[in-house]
Amino acid sequence: MTGLGKDLVGLEPLSADQLRLILDTAEPFKEVSERQIKKVPALRGKTIVNLFFEASTRTRISFEFAEKRLSADTVNVAASGSSVSKGETLVDTAKNLEAMRIDMVVIRHGSSGAASFLGQRIASNVINAGDGKHEHPTQGLLDMLTLRDRFKRLQGLKVAICGDVLHSRVARSNIWGLTKLGAEVGVCGPPPLLPRNIEELGVTILPRIEDAIAWADALNILRLQLERMTAGFIPSLREYNRVFGVTTERLKKAPKDLLILHPGPMNRGVEIDSDVADGEHSVILPQVTNGVAVRMAVLYLLAGGRPGPQQAAGGEEA
Numbered sequence: 001m002t003g004l005g006k007d008l009v010g011l012e013p014l015s016a017d018q019l020r021l022i023l024d025t026a027e028p029f030k031e032v033s034e035r036q037i038k039k040v041p042a043l044r045g046k047t048i049v050n051l052f053f054e055a056s057t058r059t060r061i062s063f064e065f066a067e068k069r070l071s072a073d074t075v076n077v078a079a080s081g082s083s084v085s086k087g088e089t090l091v092d093t094a095k096n097l098e099a100m101r102i103d104m105v106v107i108r109h110g111s112s113g114a115a116s117f118l119g120q121r122i123a124s125n126v127i128n129a130g131d132g133k134h135e136h137p138t139q140g141l142l143d144m145l146t147l148r149d150r151f152k153r154l155q156g157l158k159v160a161i162c163g164d165v166l167h168s169r170v171a172r173s174n175i176w177g178l179t180k181l182g183a184e185v186g187v188c189g190p191p192p193l194l195p196r197n198i199e200e201l202g203v204t205i206l207p208r209i210e211d212a213i214a215w216a217d218a219l220n221i222l223r224l225q226l227e228r229m230t231a232g233f234i235p236s237l238r239e240y241n242r243v244f245g246v247t248t249e250r251l252k253k254a255p256k257d258l259l260i261l262h263p264g265p266m267n268r269g270v271e272i273d274s275d276v277a278d279g280e281h282s283v284i285l286p287q288v289t290n291g292v293a294v295r296m297a298v299l300y301l302l303a304g305g306r307p308g309p310q311q312a313a314g315g316e317e318a
């Protein structure tokens with residue numbers, strides 16, 4: 001299996017071979033961002049629209065860098081300031097953009113399923129940049145690439161996803177992607193913040209943060225998504241930090257050094273202490289760096305690019 005199909009809506013529909021293809025294609029793209037002229041002609045002539053209907057720093061800017069480094073033409077559309085704020089539907093907005101002859105849409109949306117819904121209704125490639133509580137596939141991929149960089153394997157690696165798993169699209173993409181590539185995944189958080197029947201996805205439930213620290217090779221620490229909480233899921237942020245916060249004190253008791261990941265944005269002093277976020281085992285900023293390479297790989301492959309380092313990252317813009 002060499003292609004990815006038309007859209008990337010999640011990691012659940014992808015095979016292990018397709019996941020490996022994306023990660024392997026991202027490798028040569030890392031080097032492009034280290035060049036003085038950070039540009040290859042791979043997507044020259046393609047037009048990509050970034051439709052961000054929810055706030056984003058990392059994903060939006062990372063996609064834009066990835067597109068520009070592949071020489072695509074890009075347009076950014078936010079809900080505020082577009083006709084969505086006047087009641088236009090998502091599909092009408094996208095069809096109007098298609099009437100201007102676009103090739104790809106990158107979409108972030110508050111509703112689970114929005115990317116898939118759009119992909120079924122327009123001819124352009126659709127890439128999910130995070131849809132509600134469903135999936136955030138490129139975040140899952142960049143987390144996997146960062147883990148593979150450090151451990152040189154994913155098979156058999158123990159990754160604990162800690163925090164607000166219930167509201168997290170990042171958690172779902174990590175679970176699908178990591179388990180397909182042979183990693184063991186644990187989830188840890190207060191019971192109200194763990195989805196019911198989560199163990200059916202093949203993960204181990206780690207009731208206490210101390211259990212996660214004792215079990216894992218790496219912790220992927222999630223933000224409490226207070227904006228998605230419709231009920232009192234936790235007594236207070238201070239209480240959450242006291243019971244589930246990843247602190248230096250707790251990590252000192254680990255049987256080995258743990259790699260620390262966080263998809264951002266972080267709530268320092270809540271799910272993660274600053275000492276840990278900025279500590280020697282943190283790869284939070286390398287995750288962001290890898291995000292550009294992973295997104296370049298996804299854009300390149302969906303546009304029909306052929307796998308292989310020379311094919312992908314070859315050439316330089318004058």
Ligand code: CP
Binds near residue numbers: 263
């Ligand atoms: N990780 C992530 O999705 O961050 P943003 O919300 O800033 O894009």
